[in-house]
Each structure stands twice: as C-alpha cells, then as structure tokens.
Amino acid sequence: MPGEIAHIIELAGVVLVVSSALVIVVGLLVALGTYLYQIHHLSLEEGYSQLKSRLAQVLMLALEILVVADVVETVTTDVSFESLAALGLLIIVRTWLSWTLELEVEGRWPWQPRMEE
Numbered sequence: 001m002p003g004e005i006a007h008i009i010e011l012a013g014v015v016l017v018v019s020s021a022l023v024i025v026v027g028l029l030v031a032l033g034t035y036l037y038q039i040h041h042l043s044l045e046e047g048y049s050q051l052k053s054r055l056a057q058v059l060m061l062a063l064e065i066l067v068v069a070d071v072v073e074t075v076t077t078d079v080s081f082e083s084l085a086a087l088g089l090l091i092i093v094r095t096w097l098s099w100t101l102e103l104e105v106e107g108r109w110p111w112q113p114r115m116e117e
Contacts, residue, residue, distance in 0.1 A: 009076045016069035020062045027058030056101040063094045063101075 031054035039047055067090070074087045102110050 006076055009072060013069050013072040013076060016065055016072060020065040020069065023062045023065060024058060027061070028055065031055050031058060053105045056105045060098050060101050063098050067091055067094050 031051055034054065035047055035051040038050070042050070070087055070090050074083050077083055099110055102108075106114075108115070
C-alpha cells in the first residue's frame with residue numbers, strides 16, 4: 001500500500017478510536033443530565049432503569065465503532081495470521097459484550113423475538 005494512503009487509513013483508525021471515547025464521554029454526560037432532569041418526575045427505580053438503558057446503548061455504539069477501528073487498523077498493518085486471529089478474538093469479545101448489554105437493556109437475546117405488549 002502506498003505510504004500516503006496507509007498514513008490516511010492509519011489516521012482514520014485513530015479518529016475512530018477517539019470518536020469511540022468521545023461517544024462514551026458525551027453519552028455518559030447526556031445520560032446523567034437526562035437522569036438528573038427527570039429525577040423529580042420518575043420513581044427512583046424507573047429513573048435508574050432508564051439511566052442504565054441509556055448507558056448500555058452508549059456502550060454498544062462505542063463497541064461498534066471500536067470494531068470498525070480494529071478492522072481499519074488490521075488492514076493498515078501487514079496482514080498475518082496472528083493479526084487476523086487477534087482481530088477475530090477482539091470481534092468475538094466485543095460482540096459478546098454487545099449481546100450481553102442488549103440482554104441487560106432489552107431483557108432478551110438479540111436473536112429472540114420481541115415480546116408483544
């Protein structure tokens with residue numbers, strides 16, 4: 001890969017990692033701000049449940065961005081069996097985290113149908 005293009009792709013990977021961190025920080029601040037704003041209108045349990053749900057959604061979004069960053073970073077390095085294995089392991093771990101967060105938020109696994117209310 002030509003040097004300029006590789007540098008641009010590496011920079012894109014760094015931007016994605018930083019973006020993921022910003023998503024977490026801004027999402028945390030927005031979730032806490034919303035919680036504090038609604039604290040007088042909701043019960044303590046309902047407010048906590050909504051805060052937990054918002055934080056889980058923020059973390060799921062950040063995990064998705066980090067998976068993209070890992071793919072970009074792997075493409076920019078010399079592709080080897082070790083780098084692909086590391087990428088695969090990271091994707092498996094992050095996918096598992098995303099699924100468990102969804103279980104926490106939705107009360108069901110991603111492949112289970114939604115409950116009719």
